Amino acid sequence: MIQGFGVKTRQRTVGVKVGSVQVGGGAPIVVQSMTNTDTADVEATVRQVAALARAGSELVRITVDRDESAAAVPHIRDRLARMRVEVPLVGDFHYIGHKLLADHPACAEALDKYRINPGNVGFKDKKDRQFAMIVEKAIEHGKAVRIGANWGSLDQELLTHLMDENAKSAAPLEARAVMHEAMVQSCVLSARRAEEIGLAKDRIILSAKVSAVQDLISVYRMLALRADYALHLGLTEAGMGSKGIVASSAALGVVLQDGIGDTVRVSLTPEPNGDRTLEVKVAQEILQTMGIRTFVPLVAACPGCGRTTSTLFQELAQDIQGFIHASMPEWKTRYPGVEALNVAVMGCIVNGPGESKHADIGISLPGTGENPAAPVFVDGHKVTTLRGPTVAADFKAMVIDYIEK
Ligand code: SF4
DSSP: OOTTTTOOOOOOOOOEEETTEEESTTOOOEEEEEOOSOTTOHHHHHHHHHHHHHHTOSEEEEEOOSHHHHHHHHHHHHHHHHTTOOOOEEEEEOSSHHHHHHHOHHHHHHOSEEEEOTTSSOOHHHHHHHHHHHHHHHHHHTOEEEEEEEGGGOOHHHHHHHHHHHHHSSSOOOHHHHHHHHHHHHHHHHHHHHHHHTOOGGGEEEEEEOSSHHHHHHHHHHHHHHOOSEEEEOOTTOEEHHHHHHHHHHHHHHHHHTTOOSEEEOOEEOOTTOOTTHHHHHHHHHHHHTTSOOOSOEEEEOOOOTTOOSSHHHHHHHHHHHHHHHHHHHHHHHSTTGGGOEEEEESSTTTHHHHHHHSSEEEEOOSSOSSOEEEEEETTEEEEEEESTTHHHHHHHHHHHHHHO
């Protein structure tokens, strides 16, 4: 696979250690996710953190919104350690983070990073002090901090000030541009304030999340120009189903292509009781399809058309994909580098042989007929033609053989 071909050189940021995981400073882009359980429910939260970590989430954020959830955090940490789930935990604090961290030192210690939203860390005269209290706790416990501005809770004082300034300007900007500026300033000024308080730059990560694709692209481009803090990238409130996946892919794709972003989260709205790990899978697939990181072998398959009157190629593509995913936990340890494998399962000879030649191993099934004759290509060369009803099983065996060799 051509790694990141076309992606601009990554913007150099200051690396931040979050537990054992480095974010920025040239480290591979980190995939992260967030639980939606009540953190006070230790069992449910441990289950979900473990599922997210096993799906490939390299950091997991949990809500810390009240005393009960803060008190649960060290127990969650202990339970995960006993299960040998080593993923760093990030605490998401709003409004009363300063109080929760002060009242629950075991929580402050158990977390690897604190997320602060500068828009709701406090109000007016209390704001600076409460922000400082969280930063001081991070310094005391040696933790990283993400200063995460959010479109939905933008610092209203700052926005009002910038709107007033803009109104007086000889060449006023559009209101949207002023909001972008407010997002960026909210992050950067807060980060500078944290440094003044004594937090080292290699403990600070920034994010400025919005829910519209074009806004996100503008804001992150501005943010990357203004500072070299490590950047957490994500489209907030991306939405449900295909809308959320498409919007996140479009936004993150453009920003990542610019070389911006050190850690990503895809914020999907799950179906009620739906699979939370989908956001991890989508984040991985965005990074992998862009050639930035590899996580699991990719199966390229054509969409099928009027030439595919049999369903054989769809069945084989599905079968191979399922088989690869199920085998990955074992393959990862037995065959390091297997995640970069490309497999092609194509529906007919129009594009089949060509696409198969570009893959590490590919098969081109005939579009029709009960007794297929399917050429197989390995490393760009045709090696055999599989025939008859055992084509699927024979091709699977060839994939395993290829990996083992
Ligand atoms: Fe149709 Fe063949 Fe193209 Fe697949 S490869 S979409 S079956 S023409």
